[in-house]
Structures are given as structure tokens and as C-alpha cells.
Amino acid sequence: MNAFTIGTDGSSATLTVPHQRGVPSGTDVSDDIVAELCTVLFSLLSRRDRRLRAEQYLRGLLTTPGRKSIRNIAAHLGGAAVEQSLHHFISSSAWDWRPLRIALADYLEHTAAPQAWVIRPIHIPKAGRHSVGVDQHFAPHLGQVFRGQQALGVWLASPELSAPVNWRMVLPEPWINDPKRREQAEVPEGLGAESTEECAVSAVVQMAQRWSIPRRPVLIDLRRGGLSAATGRLAAGGVHFVARISPSCRMTVADPALPGYRAGSLPAQRILELVKGTRTPVAWRDAAHGNTLRTTLASTVPVALPGPAGSRPRRLLLVGEWTNPAQPPSQLWVTGMTHLPVGSLLRIAKLNDRVEEDFARIGDRAGLRDFVGRSFRGWHRHMTLASVAHTAIALGASG
Numbered sequence: 181m182n183a184f185t186i187g188t189d190g191s192s193a194t195l196t197v198p199h200q201r202g203v204p205s206g207t208d209v210s211d212d213i214v215a216e217l218c219t220v221l222f223s224l225l226s227r228r229d230r231r232l233r234a235e236q237y238l239r240g241l242l243t244t245p246g247r248k249s250i251r252n253i254a255a256h257l258g259g260a261a262v263e264q265s266l267h268h269f270i271s272s273s274a275w276d277w278r279p280l281r282i283a284l285a286d287y288l289e290h291t292a293a294p295q296a297w298v299i300r301p302i303h304i305p306k307a308g309r310h311s312v313g314v315d316q317h318f319a320p321h322l323g324q325v326f327r328g329q330q331a332l333g334v335w336l337a338s339p340e341l342s343a344p345v346n347w348r349m350v351l352p353e354p355w356i357n358d359p360k361r362r363e364q365a366e367v368p369e370g371l372g373a374e375s376t377e378e379c380a381v382s383a384v385v386q387m388a389q390r391w392s393i394p395r396r397p398v399l400i401d402l403r404r405g406g407l408s409a410a411t412g413r414l415a416a417g418g419v420h421f422v423a424r425i426s427p428s429c430r431m432t433v434a435d436p437a438l439p440g441y442r443a444g445s446l447p448a449q450r451i452l453e454l455v456k457g458t459r460t461p462v463a464w465r466d467a468a469h470g471n472t473l474r475t476t477l478a479s480t481v482p483v484a485l486p487g488p489a490g491s492r493p494r495r496l497l498l499v500g501e502w503t504n505p506a507q508p509p510s511q512l513w514v515t516g517m518t519h520l521p522v523g524s525l526l527r528i529a530k531l532n533d534r535v536e537e538d539f540a541r542i543g544d545r546a547g548l549r550d551f552v553g554r555s556f557r558g559w560h561r562h563m564t565l566a567s568v569a570h571t572a573i574a575l576g577a578s579g
Contacts, residue, residue, distance in 0.1 A: 209242060209572050209573050209575075209576035210576055213572050213575050213576055214238065214239065214242065214572050217238070217287070217568055217571065217572055218231075218234070218235045218238065220283060220287055221234075221280050221283050221284060221287070221568060222234045222235060222280075224279045224280055224283055225275055225280075226275075230269065230273065230275050233265065233266065233269040234269075234565065236257065236262075236266070237253065237266060237269065237270070237565050238565055238568055238569055238572075239257075240253035240254075240256060240257050240266075241253065241546060241547045241565060241566060241569040242546075242569050242572060242573070243256065244256040244257075247547075247550050248546075248547030248550040248566070249550055249551075249552040250263060250266050250267050250270060250552065250553070251263055251552070253266060254266055267553075269561075270553070270558050270561045270562055271553050271555045271557070271558035271561075272555075272558075273561075275561070277557075277560050277561050277563075277564040280564050280568075281345055281346055281564055281567070282391050282392065282393070284343075284345050284564075284567060284568060284571060285336060285345040285346070285387075285391060285393045286392070286393055287571075288336045288343060288345065288571065289336070289393055289394060291575065292336065292338050292340070292341055292343070292575070292578075293338050294336035294337055294338050294342075294396060295337065295338050295339070295396060295397075295528060295531060296336075296337050296396050296397050296398070296399055296422075296528050296531045297334050297335070297336060297337075297384055297387070297396050297397070297398045297399070298334070298335045298336075298337045298342065298398075298399040298531055298532055298534075298535045299332055299333070299334055299335075299380045299383070299384065299398065299399065299400045299401070300332070300333050300335055300344075300532075300535050300536070300539060301319065301330065301331070301332055301333075301376065301401075302330070302331050302332070302333055302539075302543075302548065302549065303317065303319045303322065303326055303328060303329075303330055304328045304329040304330070304331065304549045304551075305326055305327065305328040306327065306328040306329060307327065310364070310365075310554050311329065311365075311552075311553065311554050311559075312329070312349070312351075312355065312365035312367065312554060312555065312556045312559060313329040313330070313331075313349045313350065313351050313352070313355055313365075313556075313559075314327070314328055314329055315327070315352040315354060315355070317329075317330040317350070317352070329349065329350075329559075330349070330350040330376070331347055331348065331349045331350060331563075332347070332348050332350065332376070332379050332380050332383060333346070333347050333548075333567075334346040334347075334348075334383050334384055334387060335535045335538075336396070337399075337531040337532075337534050337535050338531070338534070339465045339467070339471060339527075339531070339534060340471070340534075340578050341534070341538065341574045341575065341577070341578045342531070342534045342535045342538045342574065343538070343567065343570050343571040343574050344548070344563075344567045344570060345567060346383055346386075346387055347383075347560065347563045347564075347567075348379050348380075348382065348383040349379075349556070349559065349560075350374065350376055350379050351367065351371065351373065351374070352373070353373055355367065356371075356372055356373045364554065365554055365555060365556050366555050366556050366557055367556045368556070375406065376404075377400075377402060377404070377405070377406040377409075377410050378406075378409075378410075380400055380410075381400075381410050381413045381414060384398050384400075384414070384417075384419055385413060385414065385417035385419060388417055388418060388419045389417060389418075395418070395419065395420070396420075397420040397421060397422055397515075397517065397528055398414065398419055398420065398421045398422070399421075399422050399423075399424075399528070399529065399531060399532050400414075400421060400422075400423050400424070401423075401424045402423045402424060402425055403424055403425060403426040404426075407423065407425060407429060407485070407514070408485060408486065410423070411423055411485070411494070411496070411514070411516070412494070414516075415494070415516055420515070420516060420517050421515060421516060422499070422513050422514075422515045422517070422525060422528055422529050423513060423514050423515070424511065424512070424513050424529075424532075425448055425512050425513060425514055426448075426512075427447060427448060427449035427508065427509070427512060428447050428448070428449070429447065429448045429512075429514075430445045430446065430447055430448070431445065431446070431448060431451070431483040431484060431485050431486075431496075431498065431514075432444060432445055432446065432483060432484045432493070433446070433451055433454075433481060433482070433483060433484075434482040434483050434484045434495055435481070435482045438454070438455055438481060438482075439454040439455060440454045440455075445486075448483075448498055448500075448512050448514075449500075449508055449509060449512065451481055451483065451498060452479060452481065452498065452500035452508075452509045452512065453508060453509075455479055455481050456479065456502070458479045459477040459478065459479045459502060459505075460477065460478060460479065460522060460523075461475050461476070461477060462475065462476060462477070462478045462501075462522060462523045462526045462527070463475045463523075464476070464526060464527045464530045465527075465530070466530075466533070467530075467533040467534040467536075467537040467538075468533055468536070468537050476501055476502060476503050476526075477501070477502040477505055478499065478500060478501045478502070478522045478523070478525075478526045479499075479500055479522060480497050480498065480499050480500075480522045480525065481497070481498045481500075482495065482496075482497060482498075482518065483495075483496055483497070483498045483514070484496070485514070494516075495518065496514045496515060496516055496518070497514065497515050497516075497517070497518045497525070498512065498513075498514055499512065499513040499514070499515060499522065499525050499526065499529070500512050500513075501526060501529075511529070513525070513529055538570075538574055541577075542570050542573045542574055542577075543570065545573065546566050546567075546569040546570035546573060547562070547566040547569060548563065548566050548567075548570065550562075550566070551563070551566075
């Protein structure tokens with residue numbers, strides 16, 4: 181057990197907190213990992229009481245059974261006085277979450293050797309109307325409309341593990357154009373309406389330009405559209421990408437030696453079917469089945485994507501994968517990394533499966549959908565500390 185002297189003023193009360201080798205049942209988190217994360221990350225908080233509160237909240241996320249709301253964490257750790265101080269620390273305090281996110285990404289660079297940044301949407305169902313961002317949203321990964329909050333996480337991913345390091349909330353028009361709502365939720369000035377795709381691109385371009393970590397290829401799902409604008413912004417920001425596309429997305433074959441070169445604009449699926457004789461076996465790790473080695477067929481085609489009016493078409497590489505050789509390609513991507521072989525590109529694309537597996541296995545246990553509050557800043561602080569909790573569990577599980 182750890183005894184923290186932290187009252188509402190940062191000094192007046194003594195609170196005993198589980199100093200755990202007792203993380204939730206079924207996890208492999210060691211106290212050494214948690215202690216190291218606390219030392220590396222929370223040293224960035226300038227005040228001692230905030231450093232202690234951050235560790236308290238993190239340990240609460242890791243040990244509290246069920247929903248990781250502030251109330252439940254406080255009940256698990258000590259009661260009403262703890263709830264008041266944790267609520268202030270998350271929702272009303274002035275500490276900046278962004279340096280912690282950068283430090284978390286840097287920590288993962290040195291411990292997990294990530295190979296890509298993966299953008300994953302997250303839906304957070306909510307019945308009320310006062311929590312920031314709550315509205316009717318379409319969740320593309322679910323194929324349905326839901327009421328609640330929608331956000332995008334940027335995950336650092338390797339074949340062995342993944343963890344989120346950055347978050348951006350999708351704010352619908354009612355939250356952008358209603359001054360009273362903006363003021364009540366403390367939505368920062370200058371934050372405007374963005375589509376889901378624009379939100380995703382903004383998050384990774386900001387990371388590439390402002391974070392002191394190595395740039396990695398970005399995996400992004402653009403099957404709903406916005407391919408030209410999104411990939412154009414990524415390329416302009418110096419960010420390499422592997423973008424998943426729909427089979428009906430139209431482009432032109434750019435290699436005179438390949439079938440379809442003079443056929444004009446064609447659906448991507450049709451282009452890949454014309455060159456299926458060039459398919460090659462590619463081995464990759466299946467995250468959904470214990471990282472077992474699997475082999476599927478894949479092929480690439482140089483293509484040109486129409487740009488804005490008056491601009492030259494951009495040269496990209498179309499990538500297709502066949503899980504059944506007798507059927508059309510099962511997944512399609514485009515990338516600007518035309519120098520990479522098809523095996524490397526497919527293995528990068530498959531890191532999305534690593535993120536899906538880790539989110540399903542760890543995300544809710546770490547509290548990624550459990551913030552109960554109205555504040556924009558409070559949501560970001562909770563998501564930052566829940567990302568640290570996710571990292572602790574992921575690193576423990578991977579050994």
C-alpha cells in the first residue's frame with residue numbers, strides 16, 4: 181500500500197492507495213511498469229500534489245472494478261473527499277495534458293519499437309446532452325448511427341503491441357456554433373467543425389510537426405471518401421500514409437506496361453483484377469489469433485489519383501490483398517510509399533488488426549470510454565491517463 185499525503189489543498193489529508201501488484205484480475209501489469217511510467221511521465225507536472233493525484237488516478241484506473249468513472253475510482257480508493265479532489269484534478273485543474281502525451285509516445289518509441297501510427301475511431305454512447313460533443317453520430321466502423329461522443333485515437337503500433345498516445349474529439353456543428361454550449365464545456369477558441377477524416381488528419385499532422393518523436397507511416401481508413409483531400413494534406417505535412425479505400429474508388433493505371441493503362445478512370449477493384457496474375461504470397465502476423473503466421477496473396481499497381489482542378493494527378497501505389505484467390509480482393513489501400521515492396525506494405529497495413537485486438541482486449545479495462553463529465557479539458561485529461569493505463573497493461577501482457 182502507498183500512503184499519499186494529499187488533501188484538497190494538496191497537503192492536508194493522508195490517503196492510503198493500493199500500491200499494486202493487484203491490478204485487475206487477468207492482467208499482467210507489474211508494479212515496476214506502473215512505477216516507471218509514473219516517474220517518466222508525471223515528473224512533467226510542476227506541482228507535487230498534481231504528480232501524486234496523477235499516480236492516484238492511474239492506479240485507480242488499473243484497480244477499480246467496472247466502470248472507471250471518477251466516482252467509482254474514488255469509492256475504490258477512499259470515498260467522498262477523494263472524489264472531490266480527483267474531480268478537481270481532472271476537470272478543473274490547469275495542468276496541460278499534451279506534454280504527457282508526447283512523453284508517452286517517446287516512452288513507447290524506446291520500449292515497443294512501433295512501426296506505424298494507426299488512426300482508430302472510438303464511439304462513446306451517452307444518453308444526456310450536456311457532455312461535450314454529445315450528438316447523433318454515424319460510426320463507420322459500426323455501420324450505424326448512435327447518440328454520444330465520437331473521437332479518434334492515434335495509436336503507436338508494432339506487431340506485438342499497440343497503445344493510444346493522442347486523441348481528438350469530433351465536435352458536431354451544434355457544439356461549434358452554440359456559444360453557450362462552448363462556454364459551459366470550455367471548448368477552446370479557434371476549434372472549428374471538422375469531418376471525421378479532417379479530424380484524423382489534423383491529429384497526425386500536428387504530431388508530425390510538433391512532437392519530437394520519429395515519424396511513422398499513418399494507417400487511415402478513407403473508405404467513406406475524402407481520399408484526395410486527406411492524402412494531399414498528409415503528403416503536404418510530410419506524413420507517409422497507407423490509406424484503406426473502397427473497391428469503387430476510381431483512379432487510373434500509371435504504368436504503360438500494365439493492363440488498363442489507356443482505359444481511363446477505373447474502380448480500384450477492377451484495376452487489381454486486371455493484374456491478379458502478378459499476385460505474390462506475403463507472410464504476416466495475425467494479431468487476432470495469437471500473432472500466428474499467416475500468408476495471403478497481394479499485389480501493387482502504380483496509379484494516378486485525380487487532384488484538385490488544374491493540378492497534376494498524384495502518383496500513388498494501389499495495394500490489394502486476396503484472402504480467397506478465386507474472389508475479388510478483400511482489402512484495398514493506396515500509399516505514397518511507392519519505393520516499398522508489397523510485403524512491407526501489407527505488413528504495415530496489418531498493424532490495424534493489432535490495434536483492433538488491443539482495443540477490444542484492453543481499452544474498456546483501461547477506461548477509454550468511461551469519462552463522466554461535461555468538460556472538454558476534463559475529457560482530454562482522462563483520456564491521457566487512460567492511455568497510460570492502457571500502455572501499462574499492454575506492456576505487461578507483452579512481457
